[in-house]
Amino acid sequence: MSTEEITGKLTEKGLKVTPQRMAIYEAIVKLKNHPTAENISEYIRKNHPNISVGTVYKVLDVFAENRLIQKVKTEKDVMRYDAIVENHHHIYCSDSDRIEDYFDNELNDLLETYFKKKKIPDFKVEDIKLQIIGKYIQNNETLT
Amino acid sequence: MSTEEITGKLTEKGLKVTPQRMAIYEAIVKLKNHPTAENISEYIRKNHPNISVGTVYKVLDVFAENRLIQKVKTEKDVMRYDAIVENHHHIYCSDSDRIEDYFDNELNDLLETYFKKKKIPDFKVEDIKLQIIGKYIQNNETLT
DNA sequence: TTCTCAAAGGATAATTATTATCCTTTAAAA
DNA sequence: TTTTAAAGGATAATAATTATCCTTTGAGAA
Numbered sequence A, B: 001m002s003t004e005e006i007t008g009k010l011t012e013k014g015l016k017v018t019p020q021r022m023a024i025y026e027a028i029v030k031l032k033n034h035p036t037a038e039n040i041s042e043y044i045r046k047n048h049p050n051i052s053v054g055t056v057y058k059v060l061d062v063f064a065e066n067r068l069i070q071k072v073k074t075e076k077d078v079m080r081y082d083a084i085v086e087n088h089h090h091i092y093c094s095d096s097d098r099i100e101d102y103f104d105n106e107l108n109d110l111l112e113t114y115f116k117k118k119k120i121p122d123f124k125v126e127d128i129k130l131q132i133i134g135k136y137i138q139n140n141e142t143l144t
Numbered sequence C: 001t002t003c004t005c006a007a008a009g010g011a012t013a014a015t016t017a018t019t020a021t022c023c024t025t026t027a028a029a030a
Numbered sequence D: 001t002t003t004t005a006a007a008g009g010a011t012a013a014t015a016a017t018t019a020t021c022c023t024t025t026g027a028g029a030a
Helices: A003-012 A019-030 A037-045 A053-065 A105-117 B003-012 B019-030 B037-045 B053-065 B105-117
Strands: A070-072 A080-082 A089-093 A099-102 A123-136 B070-072 B080-082 B089-093 B099-102 B123-136
Touching: A003 A019, A019 A037, A019 A053, A037 A053, A053 A080, A105 A123, A105 B105, B003 B019, B019 B037, B019 B053, B037 B053, B053 B080, B105 B123
Parallel strands: A089 A123, B089 B123
Antiparallel strands: A070 A080, A089 A099, A123 B123, B070 B080, B089 B099
């Protein structure tokens, strides 16, 4: 993602463009596996050694409020962040902290259709997210 | 849920039956809206004023490990707990901390069928949970 | 370009939920 | 009844996050 694109996203939301925000946004995009605030801090420290941890948290909050990123729910007590805000789901590995994005428009359509038919009383559905929990299988059986 | 039933659940898992565990299990069952450890502490304090907070956390962890209860993922930094371990989903209210259970076997079948057909490469699905996010609508318009 | 100032950042302290420690108590099997 | 590993209580420690408060800066106005 280019500097201009990020600048665009920020100004679009009426947010000041600062080097800190640029660096943090870039970091979330670049870091895979839905980084924590600490992952992000560590990553940006390489090129911006003087961005404080507090700032990282503040910026992440501002971004989440403005739907530039989203928070990812986990069973652990660390928050994780996702640069992708388009409708998608998450694959949780049940024996590691790996979290992958899962895109599936066919599934989205299926769910939309389903909940259009099957209403939940007194409730207006805004969004549906799947947590797909399971295990990654290494095909290492042929190796020793 | 009766004392005998709870005792049964504990012994079934090879867990010692203690007054603390009984009280905590009862509390989770009784408290709606997926209580936090603090909600539970507060609740049991009425009848068991000397159960310490540490014990509540320890017991909740033991219960979760033994699948007597489950942890509920939220975007906040407090863990919440659910006495229901059967396959079900959660409805998250987007403007309060309300979390409701959602049971729907038709939906479960639909998802099972779908993921039987549509494999995720190198991944074995163990469980699928929906987070249904939206708003409860009060029908108070006729009232003033 | 310079000025202005609300918004943003830095450093640090404070908070909050949770976990660890360590000694005491107790459930439950012998 | 005895035994003992497991469980609980009190308290301290940890770790993630939030608040504070002063300084700096982005960006619009002059």
